[in-house]
Amino acid sequence: MRTILISGANSGIGLKIANKLLSEGNRVSLGVRNIEALKGTIIDPEFWPKNQILINYYDALDDNSPQDWISNTINQFGSFDTLINCAGIFSRVPFLYNKKEKDEIYKTMKVNFLSVWELCRLSWKNLCLSNNGRIITLVSMSGKRSKGDLPAYSSSKFALMSLCQTMRNKGWDKNIRVTAICPSWVNTKMASKVESIRKDEMTQPEDIAELCSTILKLPKQSVPFELSINCNLEI
Numbered sequence: 001m002r003t004i005l006i007s008g009a010n011s012g013i014g015l016k017i018a019n020k021l022l023s024e025g026n027r028v029s030l031g032v033r034n035i036e037a038l039k040g041t042i043i044d045p046e047f048w049p050k051n052q053i054l055i056n057y058y059d060a061l062d063d064n065s066p067q068d069w070i071s072n073t074i075n076q077f078g079s080f081d082t083l084i085n086c087a088g089i090f091s092r093v094p095f096l097y098n099k100k101e102k103d104e105i106y107k108t109m110k111v112n113f114l115s116v117w118e119l120c121r122l123s124w125k126n127l128c129l130s131n132n133g134r135i136i137t138l139v140s141m142s143g144k145r146s147k148g149d150l151p152a153y154s155s156s157k158f159a160l161m162s163l164c165q166t167m168r169n170k171g172w173d174k175n176i177r178v179t180a181i182c183p184s185w186v187n188t189k190m191a192s193k194v195e196s197i198r199k200d201e202m203t204q205p206e207d208i209a210e211l212c213s214t215i216l217k218l219p220k221q222s223v224p225f226e227l228s229i230n231c232n233l234e235i
């Protein structure tokens with residue numbers, strides 16, 4: 001059994017990961033912006049044993065919330081050994097952005113990259129103490145190659161991939177293993193406006209949850225650093 005922090009757990013990939021890991025008996029500490037919105041969902045705390053689930057306010061744009069979330073988790077569970085970073089936003093701001101779009105570039109870097117760094121930094125001591133820590137981060141194929149005209153999103157994910165590599169190196173001797181999950185389109189709210197591929201042909205969020213579950217069961221010598229998941233051929 002692991003004790004797992006999951007950001008962005010109220011929606012899409014994070015929601016399916018949380019449900020899967022709860023159903024396997026892990027303890028989860030979920031970071032969400034709107035706690036009320038969990039009512040009636042598959043991870044409504046009403047449906048799970050009280051000692052297995054903790055819901056916390058977490059907003060990547062609120063600099064106090066990561067430490068509060070971590071402190072709550074320690075108060076409730078005593079320790080944790082796993083962090084899963086799912087919170088993220090998409091941005092269509094183009095290379096030739098206009099003045100009004102500049103704030104969105106900063107926001108995308110903050111939510112997708114800087115706040116993940118902060119959460120990992122603040123979690124590091126506890127992950128080291130566990131002597132068997134895991135970090136799983138939803139990067140993207142956009143963190144491996146630039147396609148189209150999406151420099152804000154893509155740059156934030158390239159930066160995130162670099163962070164994952166640094167953490168892999170830094171955490172190796174502490175038995176922390178890091179995995180960067182890099183899907184193309186996944187059938188969630190984020191991909192709802194995509195018309196180039198049918199929704200049922202996209203990777204499903206349940207498939208990513210299945211992969212996370214497997215990664216967390218693997219011994220440290222077999223944890224993959226990177227998973228590239230294409231739902232369509234890219235050549």
Ligand SMILES: NC(=O)c1ccc[n+]([C@@H]2O[C@H](COP(=O)([O-])OP(=O)(O)OC[C@H]3O[C@@H](n4cnc5c(N)ncnc54)[C@H](OP(=O)(O)O)[C@@H]3O)[C@@H](O)[C@H]2O)c1
Nearest residue numbers: 008011012013033059060087088138140185186188189190
């Ligand atoms: N869907 C895809 O095609 C795809 C492909 C590759 C990678 N990814 C990555 O996978 C991750 C999960 O995305 P998804 O597909 O599950 O999309 P989603 O359904 O839109 O979920 C995004 C999650 O991020 C949360 N979030 C957004 N801004 C936040 C903030 N300021 N503070 C805290 N949480 C915030 C959202 O919370 P609210 O509901 O409160 O907004 C939501 O829980 C993201 O990092 C995304 O970049 C997605």
